[in-house]
């Protein structure tokens with residue numbers, strides 16, 4: 001799938017795992033159990049990438065815009081998230097894009113600047129027989145439905161767990177906005 005959807009899923013993964021982090025001090029070395037959560041975030045990122053890639057999909061976002069969008073979304077999400085979660089968000093994001101970096105980055109570089117770097121695909125969901133990629137433009141509705149499902153699940157997890165990951169001042173702002181709306185209604 002487009003990197004943007006992997007990125008979105010990685011934010012939801014970090015939000016879901018955020019409840020399990022013990023150490024709230026960003027600058028202290030993570031405890032053993034926090035290290036396990038961080039490692040779990042990276043592995044989960046890779047596995048969810050596999051699930052998304054085996055799901056039938058085409059590519060609604062052109063590749064350059066897709067990469068730029070992810071590179072914009074990542075710092076934006078850090079900006080609105082609690083600071084002690086930055087490392088968790090970063091490892092979940094790294095896990096979510098890792099398979100594409102390993103398997104597809106050299107191919108993309110070759111195509112863009114004409115190099116002939118070796119292209120080796122080690123993740124099975126990038127192999128033709130397991131990949132859900134649709135390149136001939138068919139099954140658009142099916143692909144659109146799966147993209148909507150990924151977005152809906154990710155946004156639902158982010159919304160449900162917002163008190164855990166959203167920065168306090170933004171959280172209280174959204175709550176006060178709601179209560180002022182209620183007063184006006």
Ligand SMILES: [Zn+2]
Nearest residue numbers: 001053099100
């Ligand atoms: Zn992939």
